[in-house]
Amino acid sequence: MTLMEDAKKGIITPRIQEVAKKEGIDPDLVRSCVAKGIIAIPDNPSRDSRPIGIGRYMSTKVNANIGTSRDYINVEDEIEKARTAEKFGADALMDLSTGGDLDTIRSRIMKAVHITIGSVPIYQAASSRKAVVDMTSDDMFNAVRKHAKDGVDFVTVHAGVNLSSLEWIKKGERITEVVSRGGAFTLAWMLHNQEDNPFYTEYDYLLEIAYEHDMAVSLGDGMRPGCIHDASDGAMFTEIVTLGELVKRARAANVQSFVEGPGHVPVNDIEACVKTMKSLCLDAPVYLLGPLVTDIAPGYDHITGAIGGTLAGMYGADFLCMTTPSEHLALPTVSDIREGTIVTKIAAHAADITKEGQRERARAMDDRMSHARHRLDWEEQYRLAIDGERARTIRGSRVTGSDACSMCGDLCALKIVKKALSKEK
Secondary structure, eight states: OOHHHHHHTTOOOHHHHHHHHHHTOOHHHHHHHHHHTSEEOOOOTTSOOOOOOEETTSOOEEEEEEOOOSSOOOHHHHHHHHHHHHHTTOSEEEEOOOSSOHHHHHHHHHHHOOSEEEEOHHHHHHHTSSSGGGOOHHHHHHHHHHHHHHTOSEEEEOTTOSHHHHHHHHTTOOSSOOOOHHHHHHHHHHHHHTOOOHHHHTHHHHHHHHHHHTOEEEEOOTTOOSSGGGTTOHHHHHHHHHHHHHHHHHHHTTOOEEEEEOSBOOHHHHHHHHHHHHHHTTTOOEEEEOOBOOSSOTTOHHHHHHHHHHHHHHTTOOEEEOOOTTTTTSOOOHHHHHHHHHHHHHHHHHHHTTSTTTHHHHHHHHHHHHHHHHHTOHHHHHHHSTTHHHHHHHHHTSOOSSSSOTTTGGGOHHHHHHHHHHHHO
């Protein structure tokens, strides 16, 4: 049986217990939410990893993207990126490799870390042919099955890209048309072969594979807007309506699912975007890339994504995919992965301070830091910090004879007030 099937039968599995303990929540509440499909615990039994809960009452999770490209194939670099993402707090990792021996790369990454792993099987299906449009539906489903057998915890499939969403792209109202790589592969295949998307038309077969391996399905956002101009348009919402239907079918098949979303969204649209996704997709966990809130900050899109991610998390997004300083510019370096992971962790925590089920725990972490700052307890501050290494380095680089920081030294407000109050007493 799958985890969802167990949950529907009232069984609190060890994985559910582990997630409940980690989140500080009653195990039966977690079980009931898994049964309903509003919490997902992507955890392929073929691989031993630390399970995470994504969805209602859960802390906001962070995913890091790594992987080779056809222009740059260095497996050792990707292994280091994977370990860096895990070290600095990523809850999950997606292997988006498109160049080199994809089976070997995926296997080595999965062995290098103990966090949840996702993949995009259509990349492997496309790599088996000279041209993307030459892959067959068998190639697509065989890739899904292979990744499932290898122990991948969740796969992204762009099953919502179909003939209906294609019509919106043909209207030519978008500036950037399609920016999702999996969505572009699917769209190009459909146009070349004059057929609908096999992942959509044969979705039941996809669910059979996922059920057999107890692998979660991440319903990809192939129509996500790639710029502010294209945000919240017909193509995006047509796909989301379809994804809601696919979520319902996944739950009926006892397969866990969550829904991916945009993309580039202006700040004033984020609340409506997240809440509409939640409504149309039956309160399934929502997994967002960013969203990026402006298009004019190349080199700083980890920050534009963190701004959007904080707001999205506050309004109900459950899973944030990091962006890095190299977004839109280049394959990320190890340093980029570190920066992107940390900035997105900050966004996730900032969202948790506002969220039901996590508010008290998240604020307690900030309170502990506040007490350490009040005491000028630097070691405790480093320990509590999201990136204690960087905090220690910055303080150590600016020498001061005071126990306060070098910004104020003995003119530190905390020291002055503390001394004044002690004299008063």
